Amino acid sequence: MEGIGKTTLANEVYNDACIHFHFDVCAWAIVSQRHNVKEILLSLLRSTKGGIIDMNDEAELANMLQKSLKGKRYLIVMDDMWKSEAWDAVRLCFPSENKGSGILLTTCNTEVARDVGTENLSLQMGFMDHDESWNLFKSVAFANEALPYEFETIGKLIANECHSHLKACLLHFGIFPEDSEIPVKNLMRSWMAEGFLNLENDLEGVAEKCLQELVDRCLVLVCKKSLEGRKIRSCKVHDLIYDLCLKEVQRGNIFIMNDIVPDVSDSECRALIMHKMHPFKRVIGDEINYCRYGLYRALLPLYIVS
Structure with a gap:
């Protein structure tokens, strides 16, 4: 996923003194979602040749890059x-006969890794666990200094507060259709029904605070606001966040999702067919546990067949 540290890791490798000593040429290009071949070639040429490259033809740039390598x-x-x-x-710009050379790719798409033939050489970046998160927090907060013992307890409390207690609320976006604009009222009622919010009198106020916190963290996008501009009326999540939510929901079986579709092959019967059922898990704080007694429930969409 975006922001997990792929570029940071690649940058650490690229700028290592041993790497620059080992290779004759090191070059870096940012490809991005809407790639521009000319800009990619120019970026690589600036790294390999230096100076200003005054050339517009892609074929000439590709030929110059190949010769420089x-x-x-x-x-x-x-x-x-x-x-x-x-x-x-x-890819044809990189001479294949150069022994000891290497090409490092970073991508969010595993299909790209397969297509370029690096699937068996790929490193899948994962989330940090509790200890790794604490070590990162400690190294940033205290740099190379030793952490005083009296600060360790309060430091771990601060680090725990950094964890998204809003995990269940965010993952809940995975049950909505992709790119859909979600009415906030429906979203909050769903959160309340699922029991994601603390048991307080003002459940709607708690839900609004949770939503605002997700917005403040740039995890949820605001689509519409009230006329006075104070309340969020509808929202959505970015495609990358949606994919993350969907994968976590499917991987952890956090919610039951039954895909119900109308069977219109028989005009008289018009039966509903159930496709999938997953075991329901309860989300309590940061822990996700199975419901006891084989309890199941379903989120059933309503289809109206004319």
């Missing part, structure tokens, strides 16, 4: 590659 041991970083087409557009 010929006979040299090179390291090329292609950062943030979204589509295999971007790789296909530039």
